[in-house]
Amino acid sequence: MAHLQKLTDLKGVGPKLAQQLEKLNIFSLTDLCFHLPFRYEDRSRVIPIGGLHPMRPAVIQGEVRGASVVFGKRRSLLVKLQDHSGLINLRFYHFNAAQKNQMSVGTQLRCYGEPRRGASGLEMYHPEYRVMEDGLDDESEPRLTPVYPATEGITQQRLRLLHEQTQELLRNHAVDLPDLLPDLLPDLLPEQWREQWRLPGLSEALLFLHQPPTHVNLAELESGQHPAQKRLILEELLAHQLSLLQLRAQVQRDSAPAILGDHALRKSLLAQLPFSPTGAQQRVTDEITADLQQPYPMLRLVQGDVGSGKTLVAALAACDLLQAGYQVALMAPTEILAEQHLKNLDGWFAPLGIRTGWLAGKVKGKAREKALEEIASGHAQLVIGTHALFQDDVHFARLGLVIIDEQHRFGVHQRLSLKEKGEHSGMAPHQLVMTATPIPRTLAMSAYADLDTSVIDELPPGRSPITTVAISEQRRPEIIQRVQEACSEGAQAYWVCTLIEESETLQCQAAENTAEELRAALPQLRIGLVHGRMKAAEKAAIMDAFKAHELDLLVATTVIEVGVDVPNASLMIIENPERLGLAQLHQLRGRVGRGSAKSHCVLLYKAPLSLTSKQRLQVMRDSQDGFYIAEQDLQIRGPGELLGTRQTGLQMLRVADLQRDADMLPQVQAMAQDLWLKHPATVGPLVQRWLGNAGRFANV
Structure with missing residues (x-):
């Protein structure tokens, strides 16, 4: 051995x-x-057969009184087991000859299973059992029986x-x-x-x-509070922190362009805007500027609630790189959001002589060849796109900054490949990651420890608060009437259909049906429809018409979740909100309240609601604070869903639980720094032990 x-x-x-x-x-x-x-089962107490209760698992011990193969709908082995208090049938659908031979009359068996009512009294289906030698119990010290996570083909x-x-x-x-x-x-x-x-x-x-x-x-054991568990939880959280410190150290070994300049382009951009940055936008921009002056890559996460003005911060970050002759790539998860960025940024940068490039999945043929050529030659200075920017045939002349919007939507490998696109010149690009889905503090400490974090915690002036109500689908006619009244007073409204099916076709069909229904009910209103299967030009035309108030009501799928800005829209109806997570509901709601008019959001739910759905809708009614909502979302849904594929390892925690063990994180962070500096030889083995192959996913 x-x-x-x-x-x-x-x-x-x-x-x-x-x-x-x-x-x-x-x-x-x-x-x-x-x-x-x-979990654990207490199998140390043997229950008399006469004292069994249906559906309550128990250990029994008795003597085999008979065993036979029965032919019904399915062949089964039926074993009669008796003790001093009664008799029970044991039924096995999967058995072999050796098992049948084991069940000779007089054999003593100890079994564990769940009794169920059968045709002839209580039966146990496929109980775990062992043959007792001479009827003696061979367990010297009683222990709890462990139940392990299993998979098909491997029994407990x-x-x-x-x-x-x-x-x-x-x-x-x-x-x-x-x-x-x-x-x-x-x-x-x-x-x-x-x-x-x-x-x-x-x-x-x-x-x-x-x-x-x-x-x-x-x-104590079930709540993860036993000292033996604490030992392992501490070590696992430590391994995750150390893997992120390793990642950070690795990234900072790369060289990146150190950007020092007079900010002339930035000043020109600000001079042409009809508004000034908020204090929070200015503070975050200063933090980014300090990062860009270092000769190693910036790794910064900018969190800002819906409508806090992250796009301007990204544009100001891009200015210094563009002025120094580098290219900037901005990537968004959906075409509608990427198009919104293109429109905004091109509007700001074109007057300053900066050329924007555009690349999305639907750019095909000659247009694609031209776009690729402009990116490769450096003619396109600010390149905006979707996942298409990751593709192998996309080459940059001199990529200096990568801006990733809504980064939790992207897989780890994708971000890695975009980073590599800047490395052929011997330099790694700076990375700016933006999200309008605020990340709960516990997740930020554990999943984003490799990034410096900035928070835009101030909304631009002139925004109005949003009143949120939850109303049953049965009151739909009242809500339609409410839309009629609001629009006749000059307001505009969104009606969002959230049929969360795998099929986009079904979602679009639901939106089309709703639009037809509303056109019939509200003939005097100008109603538009936008969904994911429309051509980009068609979508853009409808959005422009809505923005120009040529439409009163816009029926949409969740494609309008991010990036759409119509200050006059002050009413939103969200159908079936119980099907969405809190972050998505908060994002959708953020499309209203962008002007000075009092805004309302109606959550039109289908009764009866599950407990989780009730909790979610209550959180939406209680608060408009994205960070509070994110914390509640973490409690309701857990970290796996919120993180996406950001850090594959964190969804595979073996003993730690980010919610339950959140109080340990500050201590773990300090210990990780201590171990990193004073005991460097243990860092690699600890990470390998707990993350194994998952550690390499962190390499972003």
Whole structure:
């Protein structure tokens, strides 16, 4: 056993099982040790068969009184088990000859399962069982039975047998026989930390969590508060922080253009605007300017609530690079948002002699060739586009800054490929990441620790607050009447259809049907329709007509979620809001309240609402603060959905939970810095242990 390192070295693990274990992210013995139970069952008490309750799992022990193969709709093995208090049927649909032979009359079985009512009294389907030798219980010390995350083809019993083998190794390791297990689980935390925080050793913590004694405080264990769990949570969060510090250090080893100048282009841009930047916009711009003066890449995340003016901040950041002769790429997740940026930025930069380039998926043929040529030659100085900017045939002459809008919509690999487009000149581009979906503090500390963060926490003057109400679909006629009244008084309104189907066709059809219904109900109003399947020119024409108040009511799918700015629109109806996340609802609502008129948002829901939906709609009624809404969204939905593919590792946390363990993050951040500076040799092994292959996804 001295050289046990691979999964296939374990008894019973061949290539096929090893492949199945990979579906559970178990590639090594270390992974197996960290594959922890997600709950526990107390199987230490045997219940008399006569005392069983339907649907309540229990352990029973008795004598086999008969076993036969029964042919009904499906062939099954029926075993009658009896103890002093009664009789129960055990039914197995999947069985082999060896199993049938095991069930000879007089055999003592101990079974665990869930009794259900069957044709002849209580039955247990596919109980876990073992044959009791001479009727004796061979468990010397009662322990809770672990239940592990499993996958098709791997039973709990199989997993427990594998875990028992690794635990045996851990025990040998724990009692000071390291020669048996040279490198499996070294304790990587400094000794003084373990003493200071009274943390158990790593092997000790793992052994405990795989087989806790029955007298353990189960509530403490289920809430993740047991010291053995705390030890692992701390180490896992630490590994994530360290992986981000590694990433940051790696990025800052690259060279980037240090931009020093007189800001002449920036001053010209501001001079032609009909408004001045807010204090918050000015502060964030100063932070970006300081970053751009360094000879290594800027990595900055700008968070700003809906309508806080991130586009202007991005434009001001672009000015200094453009003035110094570099190209700037701005990428947005949807064509409608990218088009909005193109319109705004071209309007600002064209009078200053800056040429914009445009590249989206639908730019084809000759137009695409021309766009690629302009980007490659440097003729296009400010390049705006969608995912199309990632494609292999896109080459920049001198890329100095990458601006990514709504970055949680992009996959990690995509951002990496855009960064690489600036590296052929020996320089890495600066990176500015923007989001109008405020990121809860706990997520920012854990998922974005590699980025410096700026917050635009001030809205431009003249914005009006939005009153939000939730109203049942049954009152739809009243709402239609309300739209009629508002529009006849000169206001404009949005009616958003949110049929969240996989099929975009169905979404568009729903919007078309709603538009027809509203045209019939409101014949005197000018009603437009916009959805994702329209041609860009058609969409733009309708949006322009709405902006010019040639339309009173715009029926739309969620394509208007970001980037659409019509100050006169002061009423929004959102159908089926219960189907959307809070961040998306907040984004949609942000399309109104952009002018000085009092604005309203109606959430037209279908009853009955689930508890989660009720919570969401209540949050929307309570607040317009994007950060508060993001915190609530995190509590309701959890971090996985909010992060998208930003940091693949964070969605695969094994023991830590970003919500439950948020209070540990400040301490973990400080410890990560300490470890980074004073114990650099442990950083790599810690990251490898907890993130393994996921660590490389962070390389953005």
